[in-house]
Amino acid sequence: MPIAAVDYASFPDAHGHFGIYGGIFAPETLMAPLEDLANAYAEAKMDAAFQAEIDKDFQDYVGRPSPLYLAERMTRELGGAKVYLKREDLNHTGAHKINNTIGQALLAKRLGKTRIIAETGAGQHGVASATVAARLGLECVVYMGADDVVRQAPNVMRMKMLGATVVPVTSGTRTLKDALNEAMRDWVTNVDNTFYIIGTVAGPHPYPMMVRDFQAVIGREAREQCLAKEGRLPDALVACVGGGSNAIGLFHPFLADEAVKIYGVEAGGEGIESGHHAAPLCAGRPGVLHGNRTYLMQDDNGQIIGTHSISAGLDYPGVGPEHSWLKDIGRAQYVSITDNEALDGFRMLTRTEGIIPALESSHALAYAMKLAPSMHKDEIIIVNLSGRGDKDMNTIARIEGYEF
Amino acid sequence: MNRIASRFSELRAANRSALIPYITAGDPVPAATVDLMHLLVSKGADLIEIGVPFSDPMADGPVIQRATERALAHNVSMHDVFGMVRAFRATDSSTPVILMGYLNPVEILGYAEFAREAAAAGVDGVLTVDLPPEEAEDYAEILQVAGLERIFLVSPTTPNRRLQAVARLGSGFVYYVSLKGVTGANSLDTDDVARHIEDLRQFISIPLGVGFGIRDAHTAGLVSKVADAVVVGSVIVHLIEQHQHDLPAMHQAVGALVAEMRAAMDAVQIAGGAA
Ligand SMILES: Cc1ncc(COP(=O)(O)O)c(C=O)c1O
Numbered sequence: 001m002p003i004a005a006v007d008y009a010s011f012p013d014a015h016g017h018f019g020i021y022g023g024i025f026a027p028e029t030l031m032a033p034l035e036d037l038a039n040a041y042a043e044a045k046m047d048a049a050f051q052a053e054i055d056k057d058f059q060d061y062v063g064r065p066s067p068l069y070l071a072e073r074m075t076r077e078l079g080g081a082k083v084y085l086k087r088e089d090l091n092h093t094g095a096h097k098i099n100n101t102i103g104q105a106l107l108a109k110r111l112g113k114t115r116i117i118a119e120t121g122a123g124q125h126g127v128a129s130a131t132v133a134a135r136l137g138l139e140c141v142v143y144m145g146a147d148d149v150v151r152q153a154p155n156v157m158r159m160k161m162l163g164a165t166v167v168p169v170t171s172g173t174r175t176l177k178d179a180l181n182e183a184m185r186d187w188v189t190n191v192d193n194t195f196y197i198i199g200t201v202a203g204p205h206p207y208p209m210m211v212r213d214f215q216a217v218i219g220r221e222a223r224e225q226c227l228a229k230e231g232r233l234p235d236a237l238v239a240c241v242g243g244g245s246n247a248i249g250l251f252h253p254f255l256a257d258e259a260v261k262i263y264g265v266e267a268g269g270e271g272i273e274s275g276h277h278a279a280p281l282c283a284g285r286p287g288v289l290h291g292n293r294t295y296l297m298q299d300d301n302g303q304i305i306g307t308h309s310i311s312a313g314l315d316y317p318g319v320g321p322e323h324s325w326l327k328d329i330g331r332a333q334y335v336s337i338t339d340n341e342a343l344d345g346f347r348m349l350t351r352t353e354g355i356i357p358a359l360e361s362s363h364a365l366a367y368a369m370k371l372a373p374s375m376h377k378d379e380i381i382i383v384n385l386s387g388r389g390d391k392d393m394n395t396i397a398r399i400e401g402y403e404f
Numbered sequence: 405m406n407r408i409a410s411r412f413s414e415l416r417a418a419n420r421s422a423l424i425p426y427i428t429a430g431d432p433v434p435a436a437t438v439d440l441m442h443l444l445v446s447k448g449a450d451l452i453e454i455g456v457p458f459s460d461p462m463a464d465g466p467v468i469q470r471a472t473e474r475a476l477a478h479n480v481s482m483h484d485v486f487g488m489v490r491a492f493r494a495t496d497s498s499t500p501v502i503l504m505g506y507l508n509p510v511e512i513l514g515y516a517e518f519a520r521e522a523a524a525a526g527v528d529g530v531l532t533v534d535l536p537p538e539e540a541e542d543y544a545e546i547l548q549v550a551g552l553e554r555i556f557l558v559s560p561t562t563p564n565r566r567l568q569a570v571a572r573l574g575s576g577f578v579y580y581v582s583l584k585g586v587t588g589a590n591s592l593d594t595d596d597v598a599r600h601i602e603d604l605r606q607f608i609s610i611p612l613g614v615g616f617g618i619r620d621a622h623t624a625g626l627v628s629k630v631a632d633a634v635v636v637g638s639v640i641v642h643l644i645e646q647h648q649h650d651l652p653a654m655h656q657a658v659g660a661l662v663a664e665m666r667a668a669m670d671a672v673q674i675a676g677g678a679a
Contacts, residue, residue: 015538025507025534027463028557029584031566171469172459181462188463189585191561288507288534289460301481302512303459 006329008255011322016205016292019328021321024204026291029188038206040111045213050106057102058217061135062092064099066218068225068382073352081235081375083368085355085385086222086250095358095387096218096246097128101197103214105132108195115139115194119183121148121176121242122313122360123155124387125199130164140164143182145175148312155391173306176242176316180290200243201320204291208320215249222382223253230380236261236371239384240363241281241334242313244320246386255331264323265367267309268336278307280319281327281334294321310339310395311359313387341366343399346389358387359395407500407528408553408576411450412611412632420673421628423448423666424613426504426637428455428468429485430475432648438491439651440644440658445499447659448666453531453635456485456505463533465588467638470645482509482518486525493526502529502555502576515543519550529553529576537569544573557581558608560600567607577611577633580604585616588638592617594626601630621661625668636665 016022026034044050058064066087075083088096101118108116116133118140120126126142133140142159146168149156159166172178180202187196201208201215226234237254239247241264254260269277277283280295287296289304297305297317309315326332337345342359345366349357357365361384368383375381389396397403415422425444429437441452457475461468489501503522510518510532522530530552535543537556544554553576558567561584570578580601582592592614601612614627615635624634640658647654 023539024536025539026536027533027559028536028581029559029561031536031538032561032563171466171473177460181460184462185465185586191584287511290462291534293511296508298508298512300512301479302509303457303476304508305459 006331008252011325012205012209016209018322018325020286021294021324022205022208022292024291025288025293026204027188029191030204033191034204034206036111040107041206041210044107044110050110053106054103058099062098062102063090064217065221065225066090068222068229071353074349075372077352078369078372080372080377081379081381082377083372084226084234084380084382086218086382087385088218088246089355089357089361089385089388093124093128093131094390095124095128096215096249097125097199098131099217099249100199100211100214100245101125101128101132104195104197104210105136105138108138108197109136111195113193113195115141115190116197117141117143117183117186117194118197118199119143119176119179120199121145121179121315122311122358123148123152123159123391124313126164126166127155127158127162129197129199130159130162133164134162141186142166143169143179143186145173145179146170147174148176151395152312152391153394175307176312177290177304177318184290200245201248201322202243202290202292202294202318208292208322211245212248212252212322215245216252218246218249218384219251219253222250226380226382233257233260234380234382235375236263236381238263238265238364238368238371238381240265240314240360240386241319241323242267242316242360243318244323246384248320248322250382250384251332262332263367263371264332264334265363266334266336267311267314267363268338268341269308271338272336276308277336278309278315278317279336280317281323282336286324289318292321294318294324295327310342311363313358313360314363335367337363337366345369346396355385356389357385358389359392361386406551406553406576407498408451411500412577415450421631421669422450422613422633423624423662423669424451424453424633424635425449425640425662426453426455426635427640427644428457428471428475429488430457430478430480431471431641431644432474434478434480434484434488436651437488441492442496443655443659444662445496447662449499449662451500451502451633453502453504453637454485454489456482456503456509458506458509461506463586465586465638467588467642467645471641474648482513486521489525489527500528501526502531503527504531505533507532507535515546519546519552523550523552527552529555531555531557531579533557537566537573540573548575555579558604560584564607567604571607571609575610577613578604578608579635580612580614580631581616582614583617587616590617592623594623597627598630621664621668624665625672628669629672634665634669
């Protein structure tokens, strides 16, 4: 049972711990730079001018606030709770990822760094990083698993147009986790002039906290918008969980509202029982990877195992440490949606609302399709529509049998 | 006394620095590792560092990444690594063995079980690349109780404040990562290393080893002038890779390199001793 007394705003502690999760598990060379980053961020957070700069960029460059849209036709078809969509797909560059890169790029500038590196899975974070780098005149190198370079080709093109160097990573499983390893290796080597913009709430402290804070604009807006439109808080929140940044961004401002149910949706791939999935919270166990302690997909020897998801952005064997903690204390529930169910969600939204969602976000939609019919008509669900589906056209075309 | 401490005191008495070669357990095949360990000793290794394979070696360069992949193709586990050390100990009871790796394969066993089994197998020290002193309080205590030395890394970016934590928790020796980068990165600047080592000695009273970027006998010799130990990894692993399908050629190449490094280090030290 959730304990009402938890002061969610006081997590993580000074060393990045959310209960037993999080922390700083990094090679020695990165320890001092991580501490510098934590200090710089703590100062920036207190600096009204820094916050004002972020707010201005959010409004004039990203296009915030993003609308909270009542999906009326989808709601009617599902025949249950009202479904609202938080339209992060309408942000500049097409996903929530830009909220974070705006903030981290301003920090990079503050720290006097001239070079930005990033890892990317779906390419959305890579595009968002290349975008802010172009705008600030910084060099940008993006690491991307070689398999993802193929399945998210349109985003690779965008990054290149924006002036970034895209480095395909061929080690390990050739997906997001290997891109993260490679970005860490670059950072260890070029730490003097380089700022590493991590794209999700993973990595060593202060990243999970910092990325959460930048993404929490999603939940703050959604909370206000829901109160303005409905005069009350929603009954449930639903978001997909890869590393967990769009989810924690929506969830965090609602954590103290104990009546609001919270659902994080992991990638069930071919089904949890098949073993081919990317659902560490549903089917993994705690361990240490990429700088923090969290739920991981691993074998009995502690080796990280290959993941599978139709969506590159969810194809990650770990998850942000705050989600691990929220799972253990029971404040959020984590569920999974298979590739096929996600495709149903994708088709449903496209055909009922004229909105083409990202395959990642389609996982959240598919869970809302299950949840809404079980709820009353006067109840409210907010689904985080974390991104648009333009980048997924190749994948969808292949599945639907279209040829370009 | 732990084998590491007694080895360093013998070396100090003889005015010599330690040569510490690194190989990845199970590379290129599990059956090759114990013979390679004996070979390293016969060619002049004073201590041996054994890499425990991990699927996500984020502090390693391509050479050791590939070694890890070769080992993991044979599913080399922590228990297998213990088995290799146990087999090595059957005929070598004096050469210290250090396990180097990442935390997750340790976490899944549990710190206590890991420490107990490692000590029972004949391991002498543990270096966990992604476990800085800040997160290592419990771990260090458990290792200490089991009689295992706690080897920590320091780097050119480590501030003095953190050196104190390393000095407090570390034992055996402290491993100075001589450049910013991953294993197998470019060659180091020996003058720069000499300056750093002098600074470190103000904080660290146990032996100081230097590793990362030592690729030839000449550099090993220069580093041995200022450091208590010289750690050599990627060049050896690279030779293992080159000769992975020809064990005699592998032994020939690895043995020759280690012997050459040993000779260069001894030459420097004899010259230094005479001066
Ligand atoms: C549209 C979209 N949603 C979700 C994700 C998953 O990331 P996170 O869980 O950090 O929000 C991605 C990642 O690339 C994405 O592009």
